[in-house]
Amino acid sequence: MRHIISILLENEPGALSRVVGLFAQRGYNIETLTVAPTEDNTLSRLTMTTNGDDRKIEQITKQLNKLIEVVKLVDLSEGAHIERELMLIKVKAVGAQRAEIKRTADIFRGQVVDVSPSVYTIQLTGTTDKLEAFIEAIGPGCVLETVRSGVSGISRGEKILSL
Amino acid sequence: MELLSGGEMLVRALHEAGVEYIYGYPGGSLLHVYDALYRQSAVKHVLVRHEQAAAHMADGYARATGKPGVVMVTSGPGATNTITGIATAFTDSVPMVVISGQVMSFLVGDDAFQETDMLGVSRPIVKHSFAVTRPEDIPELVAKAFHIASTGRPGPVVIDIPKDMTMPNERYEYAYPKKVKLRSYTPPQRGHSGQIKKAVDLLLKAKRPVIYSGGGVILDGSSDKLRQLVDRLNAPCTNTLMGLGAYPGTGERFVGMLGMHGSYEANMTMHHADVILAIGARFDDRVTNATDKFCPDAKIIHIDIDPSSISKTIIADVPIVGPVGNVLDEMTALLDESDETPDSEALDAWWKQINEWRQRHGMRYEKNDNGLMKPQEVIESLWQATRGDAYITSDVGQHQMFAAQYYKFDKPNRWINSGGLGTMGFGFPAAMGVKMNFPDEMVVCVTGEGSIQMNIQELSTCLQYGIPVKILCLNNGSLGMVRQWQDMNYEGRHSSSYMESLPDFVKLVESYGHVGIRVTERSQLPQAMEDTFGKYNNRLVFLDVTVDEHEHVYPMQVPTGSMRDMWLSKTERT
Numbered sequence: 083m084r085h086i087i088s089i090l091l092e093n094e095p096g097a098l099s100r101v102v103g104l105f106a107q108r109g110y111n112i113e114t115l116t117v118a119p120t121e122d123n124t125l126s127r128l129t130m131t132t133n134g135d136d137r138k139i140e141q142i143t144k145q146l147n148k149l150i151e152v153v154k155l156v157d158l159s160e161g162a163h164i165e166r167e168l169m170l171i172k173v174k175a176v177g178a179q180r181a182e183i184k185r186t187a188d189i190f191r192g193q194v195v196d197v198s199p200s201v202y203t204i205q206l207t208g209t210t211d212k213l214e215a216f217i218e219a220i221g222p223g224c225v226l227e228t229v230r231s232g233v234s235g236i237s238r239g240e241k242i243l244s245l
Numbered sequence: 246m247e248l249l250s251g252g253e254m255l256v257r258a259l260h261e262a263g264v265e266y267i268y269g270y271p272g273g274s275l276l277h278v279y280d281a282l283y284r285q286s287a288v289k290h291v292l293v294r295h296e297q298a299a300a301h302m303a304d305g306y307a308r309a310t311g312k313p314g315v316v317m318v319t320s321g322p323g324a325t326n327t328i329t330g331i332a333t334a335f336t337d338s339v340p341m342v343v344i345s346g347q348v349m350s351f352l353v354g355d356d357a358f359q360e361t362d363m364l365g366v367s368r369p370i371v372k373h374s375f376a377v378t379r380p381e382d383i384p385e386l387v388a389k390a391f392h393i394a395s396t397g398r399p400g401p402v403v404i405d406i407p408k409d410m411t412m413p414n415e416r417y418e419y420a421y422p423k424k425v426k427l428r429s430y431t432p433p434q435r436g437h438s439g440q441i442k443k444a445v446d447l448l449l450k451a452k453r454p455v456i457y458s459g460g461g462v463i464l465d466g467s468s469d470k471l472r473q474l475v476d477r478l479n480a481p482c483t484n485t486l487m488g489l490g491a492y493p494g495t496g497e498r499f500v501g502m503l504g505m506h507g508s509y510e511a512n513m514t515m516h517h518a519d520v521i522l523a524i525g526a527r528f529d530d531r532v533t534n535a536t537d538k539f540c541p542d543a544k545i546i547h548i549d550i551d552p553s554s555i556s557k558t559i560i561a562d563v564p565i566v567g568p569v570g571n572v573l574d575e576m577t578a579l580l581d582e583s584d585e586t587p588d589s590e591a592l593d594a595w596w597k598q599i600n601e602w603r604q605r606h607g608m609r610y611e612k613n614d615n616g617l618m619k620p621q622e623v624i625e626s627l628w629q630a631t632r633g634d635a636y637i638t639s640d641v642g643q644h645q646m647f648a649a650q651y652y653k654f655d656k657p658n659r660w661i662n663s664g665g666l667g668t669m670g671f672g673f674p675a676a677m678g679v680k681m682n683f684p685d686e687m688v689v690c691v692t693g694e695g696s697i698q699m700n701i702q703e704l705s706t707c708l709q710y711g712i713p714v715k716i717l718c719l720n721n722g723s724l725g726m727v728r729q730w731q732d733m734n735y736e737g738r739h740s741s742s743y744m745e746s747l748p749d750f751v752k753l754v755e756s757y758g759h760v761g762i763r764v765t766e767r768s769q770l771p772q773a774m775e776d777t778f779g780k781y782n783n784r785l786v787f788l789d790v791t792v793d794e795h796e797h798v799y800p801m802q803v804p805t806g807s808m809r810d811m812w813l814s815k816t817e818r819t
Contacts, residue, residue, distance in 0.1 A: 092429060096364060096368075096374075099368065100368060103369060137556070140556065141553060144552045144553035147553075148551070148553055150373045150393065150429055151429060153429040
């Protein structure tokens with residue numbers, strides 16, 4: 083099962099390499115990884131998605147918690163949460179296709195952020211599933227390039243991840 | 246406030262952290278630090294002959310004393326040479342602080358002379374590591390390193406110091422922190438009371454309990470508490486390779502070491518138990534054999550300070566995260582309060598069964614008639630000569646298993662071996678680290694002619710510092726454990742397991758100014774032992790004992806089997 087693990091990490095050199103190294107060293111899989119500073123500049127927020135059965139995920143969270151720089155950790159998939167991923171996608175857009183792609187982007191609430199005579203660059207936000215559905219809808223054949231941010235996530239409601 | 250250079254601050258901080266000995270080797274990036282060391286006398290430096298040995302010496306010191314061992318090495322090859330030693334300490338949870346020099350900070354990343362990314366290279370095998378980026382941070386980083394290394398589940402910590410952090414002419418205010426606080430590091434102080442209660446209830450109802458204790462009990466200094474609990478529950482106790490000595494080897498309730506080369510009765514007791522109390526042990530693959538066949542009837546209680554050790558390979562029914570000693574205290578208190586007592590009728594039947602297993606096998610081997618000794622009898626002879634009271638270090642292989650099986654450790658911290666990583670070359674320097682700190686104790690490295698050659702250069706260090714350890718080399722002229730597996734699984738094809746062109750060890754140690762004694766048959770051994778611990782008590786003695794090369798270590802678990810599936814001899818299987 084897919085899990086979204088969110089971490090408050092000391093904003094120090096080498097901290098990220100310990101997290102990434104742990105996954106490599108213990109044979110865990112990272113599907114997506116995003117990391118950026120938070121409002122507290124001593125902390126980074128790291129979100130990763132990974133796969134595994136309950137035992138594996140338990141080991142992953144325990145091993146991550148052992149890292150000295152991991153200040154707090156939550157498995158967002160255990161509760162109600164919001165997840166978002168940003169995708170910038172360049173698609174071939176010529177002739178009749180141009181209008182069709184624009185319509186599809188509208189349906190997915192995407193925005194065309196750059197235009198050339200034969201190419202649209204579209205910005206789309208949503209869950210991983212939604213981004214994949216969009217690619218499916220416009221037809222993978224006309225995709226020229228994609229770049230995705232990886233998943234960011236946050237708990238719903240009152241629950242917060244802080245010190 | 247006092248103004249000190251970075252190098253002086255480092256040495257002062259080490260002193261304040263309680264360091265007496267540093268094991269190390271100087272080099273370019275550390276020259277300022279070595280100069281600071283020279284100008285004081287509180288912290289002593291021991292110059293090794295290879296940096297790997299420095300790490301093992303610090304490790305031996307740490308395992309015998311419970312205090313962090315300290316290593317100091319220069320950048321590049323100095324640092325990388327310690328890697329095996331750091332990994333050895335990491336796998337066995339040994340507190341250690343490694344100071345590695347680094348090239349000038351402005352050269353880092355330029356592939357400078359003797360530059361290695363030590364933090365990167367060591368990352369998977371350290372508990373934590375620090376790079377010094379400002380000289381004034383040195384005292385605080387040293388304090389943090391010692392705190393992290395020695396609390397919770399102990400482990401090695403690396404501090405990487407670029408040369409320009411130690412410049413003699415740049416001085417800073419020195420202050421060693423009184424208290425260390427790390428917001429993201431809070432090792433558990435006590436176990437969960439509800440879980441402990443459950444564990445006690447389970448133990449009181451058990452009909453066939455067993456206590457399986459590991460290195461964690463020794464690391465926490467809780468052997469006495471373990472002994473009390475075992476005796477109180479009247480339960481059999483087995484120790485892991487790392488836990489030998491936590492419960493007395495000659496104790497009545499001790500069933501021996503368990504696992505791959507564990508005793509028949511220990512493995513049978515485990516397999517048939519209905520409740521297993523695992524204390525500071527981690528269900529290593531050398532203990533469990535095939536995990537899907539592991540102890541089918543047992544409810545498992547698992548106490549460990551490291552949550553990631555619990556339910557990693559074997560799922561615990563009652564997990565307890567906490568320091569062993571504290572949890573054992575709480576268990577004892579609950580037993581005091583409880584109206585219930587262990588089920589004596591069931592326990593009598595259980596002990597009857599265990600004693601049958603003991604009689605059926607026990608630890609046994611057959612002696613040769615022709616005077617050529619079996620390795621087991623040499624260990625027994627050592628046990629007698631040292632009255633079972635020596636510090637024994639070992640290398641890795643058959644000799645290690647024979648020592649673990651036949652030297653009955655009655656005290657904790659006396660058996661020092663690389664159990665997790667299995668590092669050949671560990672035993673001799675580890676023995677040196679022990680002896681320097683316990684000069685009046687007998688310290689013996691049990692080794693083989695293969696392992697000893699992996700760090701034999703330290704004979705020179707022993708001469709320089711006068712470290713009279715004893716080396717007992719069980720010389721079978723081959724890499725015994727490799728050979729055993731080749732005999733058992735590769736139809737006796739001894740691929741690269743034969744040690745051709747062995748040196749004359751007696752002459753070799755004599756050239757270093759030590760004493761060498763060769764023993765080739767049984768009749769010579771008593772005198773050799775007597776001389777080793779008698780007239781040569783103050784000398785390093787290398788006992789080169791020829792043993793039967795055909796001997797195998799038994800019992801040996803059958804791969805992919807359960808705990809009770811064992812070879813008991815070359816021809817006999819359970």
